[in-house]
Amino acid sequence: MSDFLIDEELLAAIDMGSNSFHLAIARVDHGEVKKVASMSEKVQLAAGLDENKNLTEAAQQRGLACLARFVGRLGSVQPNRLRIVATNALRQAKNGHEFIQKAAEILPKPIEIIAGREEARLIYLGVSHTMENSGRRLVVDIGGGSTELIIGEEFEPIHTESLQMGCVAFTKKFFQDGEISPKAFEKALVAARKELSGIANTYKNEGWDTVVGSSGTIKACRQIIVNMGWSDEKESLTREGLDKLKDKLFKYKHVSDMEFDGLKEDRRAVLPAGIAILYAVFDVLEIDSLLYSDGALREGVMYDLLGRFQHEDVRDRSVQALMGRYNSDPKQAERVVQTAQQLFDNVAQKLNLTSDDSDLLRRAAYLHEIGLAISHAGYHRHGAYLLQHSDIAGFSQIDQNHLSHLVAHHRRKLRSDAKFDIMKVGGSKLLHLCLLLRLSVLLNHSRSDEMLPAIELVVHNAQQWQLSVSGDAKQWPLLVADLHDEQVQFKHCDIELNIQAEQFIH
Structure with a gap:
């Protein structure tokens, strides 16, 4: 890996979310990541987890086909400037290794399955680089399989949590048939409140100045509220607007009946579950309003990658x-x-x-x-x-x-x-x-x-290694004994370790 990236060089990130896969390509401009191209597809990997937590063949094929299309856009990006991260669905999948092996035949870099808190850290990094840095913020990201909540200041997260609730997972559990009812919504709401209860006191005691939401669920909810005239002058997603959105949702009996201005077709099926999770977050954490940020995991991944090049x-x-x-x-x-x-x-x-x-x-x-x-x-x-x-x-x-x-x-x-x-x-x-x-x-x-003897390791081939030690072996009797013992361990790995030294007596 080179020590730095010059302006105009490209970075890329693939975010394999539980609901959507995203590709972002950006150029480096005076130390900032400027997006130049993006793609997004609803793969719904989490929906492809069967009752045994195995990814179905159909879900795997959807994912692989999407990744193949993404790779077609990566011709100008060098592999060491690309990161591919996977989140909750592959964290949960018992046969995730099978999918990763298949994907390795398509992708120029290995897939990195990241833990929930690492996902939260990267989401915060993406949001904080795409918004004005003033005061302490709470970031909320509702994904397909998990929801990340982060409190941080400027570019540094203070608390990171990843909770097992997401719009795809909750859709499968509470709205699988597409029917909408106050009873189903209440069940989803109770489940979300239960997930949030473990962090509520810690987060509220820490406090924040502003709340920022990212992800498709929050984007869709905010867009509907703005289009319906239910937002404030900053076009924030408010508690009042969310109440009206919930009440409007209950007027429909099925997701196919919903008529919301600005709702994309591929977001329709998971919207009720997403609203329930968002409503619980507002309720439990006592949030009044939330701003939206386009920054998310993929932007955070690229800024993190940029930091690696810049020795940060x-x-x-x-x-x-x-x-x-x-x-x-x-x-x-x-x-x-x-x-x-x-x-x-x-x-x-x-x-x-x-x-x-x-x-x-x-x-x-x-x-x-x-x-x-x-x-x-x-x-x-x-x-x-x-x-x-x-x-x-x-x-x-x-x-x-x-x-x-x-x-x-x-x-x-x-x-x-x-x-x-x-x-x-x-x-x-x-x-x-x-x-x-x-x-x-x-x-x-x-x-x-004290100075070690001068040493040099030479590999003649994969099975023949030679360690040369300069000086009188009698000065380092324990080292001599240890090295000879280690020859036995190397043989367990089918490698012969030869030791060469002046007066080195076996």
Whole structure:
């Protein structure tokens, strides 16, 4: 990845939402992301989840066909300037990996399934970059499968939550036949209030100056209210206007009967559920009015990507925060990072490793000891668990899975099936990074600032590695023993580690 983006270079994001898929293409203009093209299709992936939480074949084909059309618009965008993120539907889908494998044959980059709070963070980033930054704001985004609520100031979120309620999911549960009734609406409203109850006190105590809504549901509701003359002078979505919209909704018996000026046909089926969720948000959080922002997840993804090019990568801030939270030894982490970078540079070209692989190894090296905060015994497993199951800003679920495997296998004996497990998750690249991290930790077992012997790692081929150590081996007897023990672990991965050194006695 290059260190910067010059003006006029393109960025792109694909947002695979539970209701709609979106593509946004933008150019960089004086550090700002200016959208130049966009596409949106109602895929309704969440509607394709069966009773066992598996995506049906029809839903998968809708998604794949949409992605293929999106790819046709990406000819001018370099792959490293594209991010593809998936949200609640793929978080829920038990067979999501099948869809991702099929999509990999179409897409130039892997799909990143992001956690709910990471989705919330990126939504806030998109909204905050498309609105005037003044005071504290509450951002509400009602998606197809989940609803994100974020309190933040300027570009920094303070509280992020993702709740299991969305217009597609609630349509399936409460309005599946398309019939509209006060009873069905009330059931949806109660369910939404229940979801909101867990965060209501925290959010109201934190407080906000303005409320901003994003997403198709809020856009549709606001547009109807404005067209009906029910909004205020700022064309906000008000509580009074929402009451009138609800009352008007009850005049219809079925979604096919609804006549709202400005309502798009593809939004019709999910509108009652969307109104119920929005009504509950206004009710529980005691909101009077809400502004609308076109900024959303895809814009946030592009601004986050731009930050990575400009050395403002939130992932590095997250790594430092994790080290602080779990009281990791920063000096030891830095020693391991420096050694890992040297070994990586030795072998990157031969093993076809990229700068993204270097970033992953570096972050794993910084985090390899966080499990010590729980227990010294098996701390690598504790660290792996924390990385697998924590909400970590900037990281996709795949990123966290890769980090977790690196930390889990950085020490102790490798199980006979370790190679299979690692390869299944991240292929040969992840296996090679794991071995580089093991060597880096091993070479710094002394936890000393004294100079290590000069080392060089050479890869003759994927199965033949050679570590050269300069100097008298008698000066580092424990290191010698550790390296010979490590040769056995490399064999479990079908790699022969040869050790060369002056006076190095086996």
